[in-house]
Amino acid sequence: MAKPELQDALIHAQDGTLFGRVIxxxxxxxxxxxxxxxxxxxxxxxxxxxxxxxWVLNEHYAVYSAEELSLTESQVDESVEETFPASDPPSFMPGSDEPKR
Known part of the structure; x- marks a missing residue:
């Protein structure tokens, strides 16, 4: 488990401006x-x-936001469609002569 020392801490940019508060x-x-x-x-x-x-951000920090990580509904639908064959069970059982239906 992570140490809670940053919980509710203020974060500042290099120039001293408030960047935000750790939630x-x-x-x-x-x-x-x-x-x-x-x-x-x-x-x-x-x-x-x-x-x-x-706390102060170093010079080369990276910010991750939900907007950068989120997908539209159509992108999710397309991803699901592309993975559909991989989610189907095999049409036969190994060691069996006839396909299972």
Missing amino acids: DASAATKVEVQRPDESRVWIERHHLAPGDDG
Whole structure:
């Protein structure tokens, strides 16, 4: 289980501006941050360093957002259709002469 030291911590950018507040520090590699505009993003823990007034993002941090990771309904439908044959059971049982129906 991840250490809770970042829970509710303030995160600042390199220039000192408020980046957001940690709202979920339970994951081992990332923390969820609520931005001042109420959006939520994820930051990898190794991109954070202790600062004077909370935590500071390092220069080369990466931000992950739900918008970047989400798919449209049609994209999900297309993905499901593409995997359909792989989800069908085999038409015969190994060791059997006749197909099972």
